[in-house]
Amino acid sequence: MKLYLKYSFIAAMTGLLMACSSSKPDVDNVPEKDLYTKAEQELQNGNIRSSITILEALDKAYPFGPYSQQVQLDLIYAYYKSGDLPVAIASIDRFLKLNPTHPNVDWVIYIRGLANMAQDDNQIQGWFNVDRADRETSYAQAAFKDFTYLVANYPDSPYSYDAEKRLIALKDRLAKYQLKVAQYYTDRGAYVAVVNRVKDMLVTFSDTDSAKHGLLLMRNAYTQLGLTDEAENTNKLIEANLGNTSSKINDDKPFLWIF
Numbered sequence: 001m002k003l004y005l006k007y008s009f010i011a012a013m014t015g016l017l018m019a020c021s022s023s024k025p026d027v028d029n030v031p032e033k034d035l036y037t038k039a040e041q042e043l044q045n046g047n048i049r050s051s052i053t054i055l056e057a058l059d060k061a062y063p064f065g066p067y068s069q070q071v072q073l074d075l076i077y078a079y080y081k082s083g084d085l086p087v088a089i090a091s092i093d094r095f096l097k098l099n100p101t102h103p104n105v106d107w108v109i110y111i112r113g114l115a116n117m118a119q120d121d122n123q124i125q126g127w128f129n130v131d132r133a134d135r136e137t138s139y140a141q142a143a144f145k146d147f148t149y150l151v152a153n154y155p156d157s158p159y160s161y162d163a164e165k166r167l168i169a170l171k172d173r174l175a176k177y178q179l180k181v182a183q184y185y186t187d188r189g190a191y192v193a194v195v196n197r198v199k200d201m202l203v204t205f206s207d208t209d210s211a212k213h214g215l216l217l218m219r220n221a222y223t224q225l226g227l228t229d230e231a232e233n234t235n236k237l238i239e240a241n242l243g244n245t246s247s248k249i250n251d252d253k254p255f256l257w258i259f
Contacts, residue, residue, distance in 0.1 A: 032058065036067045043074060048082045069095075073104060076111055085115045106150060110159035113146030117166065120173070137177050144170045175201060175210035182217050191221035195230075212241065 030038075035058050042051035055075045062068060072095050079088035092112045096105065120139035147163040147170065154160055178201045185193040198218040201211045215238050222231035 032062050032065050032067060036071065039071070039074065043078060048078050052078045052082065069099060069102065072099075073108070076108065080111055080115055085119050088112075088115045106154040106157040106159055109146055109150045109154075110157075110163060113143045113150065113163060113166065116140075116143035116146060117170065135177070137174055140170055140173050140177075144174060171205055172208055172210070175205035175208040178205065179210040179214055179217075182214055186217050186220065189224070191224045194218065194221040195225075215241070 035054055039051050039054040039058065042048075042054060052075065055071050055078060058065075058067065058071045059075060062071075065071075072091065076088055076091045076095065079085075079091055089112055092108055092115070095102075095108055099105070102108070116139045120135075120137070120143060144167065147167045150157065150163045151160050151167070178197060182194050182197040182201070185191070185197065194217055198211075198214040198221075201208075201214045205211050215234060219231055219234040219238060222228075222234055
């Protein structure tokens with residue numbers, strides 16, 4: 001009985017493996033045009049993994065074929081949609097290096113921004129409303145750089161409008177992180193570091209709420225350092241922008257920089 005069960009299990013597993021193998025698209029001995037047509041069909045039908053298999057075979061077998069650039073673009077999209085974000089970014093960097101003047105460069109940069117932004121996101125923490133302001137920001141910085149470049153160099157691109165909206169969210173994310181760092185230095189009495197950090201915030205993120213809070217940390221840092229003139233100048237800046245010198249922030253009032 002045990003021997004029967006053993007062979008039944010082996011037969012079942014063999015059948016499963018054969019089924020998995022048969023589900024993969026046949027890419028051997030298929031003309032390039034037919035392969036590309038099949039890849040497009042799979043992609044449009046939402047069969048992302050299947051399309052990736054075909055596209056990778058195409059890219060390998062016909063690196064200089066008439067469909068090569070479009071295959072690479074489709075792979076970028078498929079990798080992004082499948083969640084293979086590091087692979088998507090690597091493919092984007094490769095494409096931009098080989099095709100710096102391609103008419104779809106704006107789209108490629110846009111997808112790289114989306115991929116970097118997605119890597120910065122943590123869906124599970126989002127579900128539980130975890131404060132993520134103190135998380136490492138390299139992916140957010142990369143996305144910020146991508147979208148900034150896109151808007152500056154391709155202002156008429158159909159992707160620039162969405163990039164501008166995403167830049168607002170990214171700027172807020174990065175400014176909150178800088179404020180967290182400034183608060184960390186404040187708690188440890190590293191007041192010179194506080195001043196330098198807030199100065200950087202005022203240059204890059206002057207239109208964020210975090211910059212307003214940073215002014216209060218800067219005023220306190222100057223006071224603790226005994227730099228009364230600098231503390232007073234910062235206080236004037238707070239009054240000009242916030243209306244008073246208390247710790248209460250008026251988030252609705254626009255900034256008026258007087259440095």
